[in-house]
Amino acid sequence: MPLDRQPLNSLGLPKPPSQTRVVVAMSGGVDSSVVAAMLAEEGYDVVGVTLQLYDHGAALAKKGACCAGIDIHDARRVAEQMGFPHYVLDYENIFRDAVIDEFADSYLGGATPVPCIRCNERVKFKDLLETARDLDADCMATGHYIQRKAGAGGAELHSAADANRDQSYFLFSTTPEQLDYLRFPLGHLESKAATRELASRYGLTVADKPDSQDICFVPDGNYASVIEKLRPGAAEPGEIVHADGRVLGEHRGVIHYTIGQRRGLGIGGLSEPLYVVKLDVDNKRVVVGPKEMLATRKVPVREINWLGDEPFTSREEWHLSVKVRSTRPPREAIVRPISETEAEVELLTPEEGVSPGQACVFYETEGSRIFGGGWIWRGY
Template sequence: MALDINKPLNSLGFPKSPAETRVVVAMSGGVDSSVVAAHLAAEGYDVVGVTLQLYDHGAALAKKGACCAGVDIHDARRVAEEMGFPHYVLDYENIFRDAVIDEFADSYLAGATPVPCIRCNERVKFKDLLETARDLEADCMATGHYIQRKMGVQGPELHSATDSARDQSYFLFSTTPEQLEFLRFPLGHLPSKQATRELAAQYGLQVADKPDSQDICFVPNGNYASVIEKLRPGAAEPGEIVHADGRILGTHEGVIHYTIGQRRGLGIGGLEEPLYVVRLDVDTRRVIVGPKDMLSTRTVPLREINWLGDAPLTSQAEWHISVKVRSTRPPREAVLRPISATEATVELLTPEEGVSPGQACVFYETTGTRVLGGGWIWRGATV
């Protein structure tokens, strides 16, 4: 059916009625995506709910506090029943393992600090699930992420959420312009999570007071090392804890138990100076520790860059932007120097501590809320 461009746009940006607009909602079973689905259904859209089973359902049933647990599949289905729209559960276990879990394990074994939630969005939710939504003849796909999609001069732009405390732009920097054309984020403009819960109560959803998930969905209680040991038997090989000046201070039970910037739990008490993990030498199985000033980083090498600016990344020798090197830190001013369309170095105007390979560096406008993309930190950053 041809679109009537003279008709006013509906709330999802299409020149037709909500009833004529099919939207697939990615439903995790949490309050955020449930509110998105309920709200769109209440507005009269042709809603189809889809939940991904990302790992063994039997194990998931015993796992609480994670976005993909069995109880969450049940909660998503119940919301769909209450609001009167179809709901499907798709088995993505093999895809998820190949695209996310295996890389997570290998990155940790290589001494990096991976961010699997970004890879999940990039390789599963916004790739395979998005294609499934197209197969279902949807006009768009909506999620419960706290981020904004705004129309700019050259098309849709990615912007951080109104509520900076809930902003998830760090985890969505690899969203491509093509994906952004198809995606919608109905919660990004809300002032707070409380506003979302109030909407859930308004729609009578039983998940209105459901706690937020805290852990990576396949990592129980945040215990990364135990997951790595199960995925890669023999990974926790003992080695030495060595001071940056060469002194051997103790031993450890596996490099996988440590991350850059870690101070607590090193097992080397009794020293006068506080020491931090400054480097992980996987080949020699050594954990290198040193004073806090050794964690300061000014130059950050990046690859696999996804650029969302209007002009090509390589059209300028330098870009003056703001960046986040951790999801929990505010953007800091920096200079981005392209090497190619997918590689660059970032110079932080104020040094950051604890920057580690495997993490993302996300780009923002220095003024405003626009997300300009980001890249992956791929080797040791320097002072």
Template sequence: MTALNSLGFAKAPKDTRVVVAMSGGVDSSVVAAELAAEGYDVVGVTLQLYDHGAALAKKGACCAGRDIHDARRVAEVMGFPHYVLDYENKFKESVIDEFADAYLAGATPIPCIRCNERVKFRDLLETAKDLDADCMATGHYIQRKQGDKAELHRAADPDRDQSYFLFSTTQDQLDYLRFPLGHLKSKAETRALAVKHGLSVADKPDSQDICFVPNGSYAAVIEKLRPGSVEPGEIVHLDGRVLGTHRGVIHYTIGQRRGLGIGGGEPLYVVKLDADAHKVVVGPKKALAVRRVPLKETNWIGEGAISDLPEEGIEVLVKVRSTRPPREAVLRPLPDGRAEVELALAEEGIAPGQACVFYATEGSRVLGGGWIATA
């Protein structure tokens, strides 16, 4: 019986084709270099996601001109083919347009999740299959483990774990995907591998912002994408008092305290964004505390289907923000792909448009997640 190779196939690496999604950063470059060094039939693919010359692009952004050049250099050094695919229209339709519309509707979207879900793990994955690849590998810090079926697990390094941004990965996608960096204990190990392979990106800094948002200014991008759609309105206290005016709800987020321009008295926080009425609603900090979180568009990669869960729910751990540790909660299924999470302890700053990710109460397994809906 032929032993399984490091990607889980019962054949030699040279007979195993793997498409590597290469952003031009150190993580995906190391994945491609390591697999090429192991003798796999590697094909590197980089996606051009937006016009490099447009105002939306910025220096150091994912898959801008410099990144495409860096990915190509890695392929040349390691001796495998590399292709650049123009996904600009797909990216705009699947990610950027929804991002702008969600912000205008008072939500706080996470375009990186939609990009993984709709571009990398859907369109690019299908391209990998068209190239007769056995699997597609990425530089995400998350682990894929094989039980009775392929399972998604948090990365070994909790500081690098990207499970929050990959909750919508389906079982079919997970069967095809590979994440070779998920077992590493630190980013320093990744950079050491880049040095070992002589990659020019070994010291390249990580991208910090959303790739198409220059300098983290969401409002500037939305005003460019939807000119004339940002309307001013009132800043209103929960008790109905009008405290001031604002330039548009896109300039505010749930939980915000600074920059409201309504100084004096008790500290006030943004507790709700009413886009239809063009109102920013503020209140005391205690008004931010939430225990019941309604979810839509849930994805379940645990056992069975989410609709099979008992009506009274099951105990899980959940993340309601990418930067927060998992918290104890009860997950209850609802009709039409919806669900409700009841947190054991109230959390502050929970905003529509963010994700709520489910984890097993023991171990590191990711069970899926959903999008936080307006209560």
């Protein structure tokens, strides 16, 4: 039977599972382990690949982190149990150059970066994806909670069925070409409990393994301590200044502060609560002000990855919903293209704590489709 007339398998490819090679990106956690076990049970030619992103004997590789030493061991055990090959690739240098260095420099520049997005964009969905092609795989599967659906214009990216697990904010930069090759077998599940039930059914030792927390290379969420190790001498003291010009105190380094921060400012005794409203890196100043100063309506966005069917610049404006932080729900907005990769986003309801370095992700206003997104920067 001609290839284009054969029935599609569960991954949407016109061939039997036994003739379909799938590289599964295995972090060692329960999600990617279930994906690998599920596809192996269905009869696919599974190849597991785990990335060593940093020295897993170092202090940075803490318990509960993604891609730590114990995770490599756990991924290998799953592969042995389910009977498919497993490889560990040393990506330390790539990860440092593409993710960690930019993270440090962004923080030093007063931004609040999201390194998990850069890791997906520059490591997992770039270098690892090319490795999958080199292994003659028909596709690459991951344990991300997001959905890939067939649309009139090709593969579309949609939010996960479980809104509490949805990872679309971290995957907005997936390109159409990458989306053609990627598969996300867990995106349709209604809860994380369903994933753990599958892990138990397959008898996986990781069935009860806790989820990874924080950024993988940042112990205990202490960003500043990592920056100081990566960039010695970066934490220079300076003034804490009120937006009206009053000097209120001293800080121990701009890297210890983020936009919207209220606690730990060290300027007690004032009649009003104050928040960090600006980080003036050039003058080593932390600017504080009342909460209303955090409200933002216009957001400059660049490095846009567009996933719509029509060209981004084919309209003067797009009426979409956007997320400006991973923990916030999408809010209605007007997206006005400036170029194919830049736009001004007008929030219909002002948001507090919008920070350079965060992502602005575009969503269908009524529906689950993701239209891409970009990076918030200091445009004004």
